[in-house]
Amino acid sequence: MENQKWRHMRLAGVCGLALMAGAVSAAAQSVEELQAQIDFLRAEIEKLKAERAPTTPLSPAPLAEREAATSTDDPHSVPEEKPLVVKAAGAPSFTGDGFKNFKIRGRIQSDFAQIGDPDKIGTLGADGFMPDRGLGAVAEIRRVRIGAQGEMGDWGYKFEVDFAGGETNVADAYLAYKGIDNLALIVGYQKTQASMEEQVSSLDVVFMERSRFTDAIDLRREMGVTADWSGENWHWKSGIFVDGAFDENDEVNGLIVSSRGHYTFGPKHAFTHMGASVEYRDSGAEQGRLRNRPLFHASDSRLLDTGSLDSTSSLYTGLELAGGYGAFYFETELATLGLSVRDGAGQSSTARFNGASLHLGYFLTGEQRAYKRSAGTWSRTRPDNPLGKGGFGALDVAFGADWVDLDASDESISGGQQLTFLAGLSWRPVDHIRFMANISHMEIYDSASHLHLKNDGTVEDDFGLNMFGLRAQVDW
Known part of the structure; x- marks a missing residue:
């Protein structure tokens, strides 16, 4: 101045x-x-x-001159670092020099449910009829997960821990190599390849819980290696696993081999999915008991239960059919579990158990349910017009039927049968937030674990119950 x-x-x-x-x-x-x-x-x-x-700044030198001026043959020179790029997807993801799409991820799901009348459903004991207090009004934090995911070149990784129920359980822990066209190799703790609905994230399933048959036979994550071949409209993913990883029984108890494939027909707005899966478990890894909750996980009661079984191996087979046609979608699965069981005399036989499900849904606000064609799974549906940005969010209504038969086909085991009718309403005001309301009616036949107390004081093993559930969830 x-x-x-x-x-x-x-x-x-x-x-x-x-x-x-x-x-x-x-x-x-x-x-x-x-x-x-x-x-x-x-x-x-x-x-x-x-x-x-x-x-006035000098005019820039020609490109060749500037490159010559800035280049160096010094082997100890430090290359210029790439700038840090931040994107928002529920939570920030970071991309920088040597890493890509690193993100702290998590989810919280809180449930409330009213399940039947606990004064009318229970068991018989020495003192007569005893009501099951695991029914009635129940509530829980269904999932509380925190973890991280990211990429380093051709490598990707994911790790999540679930703290719900007062316990600490690993949900996913794996490393994936994607440096080969149309092929991914995944090593670590991951889902086995059985059932379409089991491959869908719990954030994106139609109802608050998955179909009852896969819950009854306890399809779960295992430690193993999978190879995933995929194209634009198809995939085939197979793996070999060991039973035993993060729980207190971390010894290798048995081997599991699973495989799933699908093909998708038609354009994006009107597609049909066809798929199949198979899973074999040898001695030590097979299901040793089949049982099932009354739809909502907040209850610890099991209205279907085979009791402990002396099993030696199991074979799961499943068929899938699904589709999306504008705002309408559907999915149906049919599955069978063949379980090799020894009787009291040591003789082995194969007991077969069956299950099926059908879900129909429609987005009242016009969205199409998101679907990943290269994996054959449903994925995150985002509102076309989020709340607060000129819209109401995404609202869809769904109806379903679910069948579980834990009575063995050869009548050697009686675990009961269960038929459930469901209706649900789901609202996504903005991406990453969802509210759900489910109502259902369940019919139980030949229950081996519970009885219904009639008005005249007698009991029966065939009975029905009504249920209602609410969920609020957020993920990042």
Whole structure:
């Protein structure tokens, strides 16, 4: 500021002196002398203008010259680091030098349910009928997960821990290599390849819980290696696993082999999915007991139960059919479990148990349920018009039927049968937040574990119960 003021004063002074000199001696001066003074004054003014003008950057050198100027053959030179890129997807994900899409992920699901009448459903004991207090009004934090995922070149990783129920359980812990076209190799703790609905995230299933048959036979994550071949409309994923990883019984108890494939027909707005899966478990890894909750996980009661079985191996087979046609979608599965069981005399036989499910849904707000064609699974559906941005969010209604038969086909085992009718309403006001309401009616036949107390004081093993459930969930 001081330099600029000084330049102004110099300019004013030069101009003043020139005018004064011109006024005193104009008559005596020759034209040549006057012109010399004018040229001097003009040079001083141009000089002061140059001092006041902002510095103009030099024109950039040609590309080749600039590259030559910045290049170096010094082996110890440090390459320029890539800038950190941050994206928002529920929670920030970070991409920088040496890593990509790193994200702290998590989910919280809170449930409330009303399950039947606990005064009318229970067991018989020495003191007579005993109501099951695991029914009635129940509530729980269904899932509380925290973890991380990311990529490093052709490698990806994911790790999640679930703290629900007062316990700490690993949900996913694996490393994936994706450097080969159309092939991914995955090593670690992951889902086995059985059932379409089991491959869908709990954040995106139609109802609050998955179909009852896969719950009854306890399809679960295992430690293993899988190979996933996929194309635009198809995939085939197979793996070999060991039973035993993160629980207190971490010894390897048996081997599991599973495989699932699918093909998708039609365009995005009107597609049909067809798929199948199979899973074999040898001795030590097979199911040793089949049982089932009354739909909602918040209850610890099991209305179907085979009791402990002396099993030696199992074979699961399942068929899948699904589709999306605009705002309408459906999915149905049919599955069978063949379980090799020894009787009291040590003789082995194969007991077969069956299950099936059908879900129909429609988005009242016009969205299409998101579907990943290269994996044959449903994925996250995002509202077309989120709440607070000129819309209401995504609202869909669904209806379903679910059948579980734990009575062995050869009548050697009686665990009961269960038929459930469901209706659900799901609202996603914005992406990553979802509210669900489910109502259902369940019919139990030949229950081996529970009885219904009739008004006349007698009991029966065939009975029905009504259920209602609410869920609030958020993920990031």
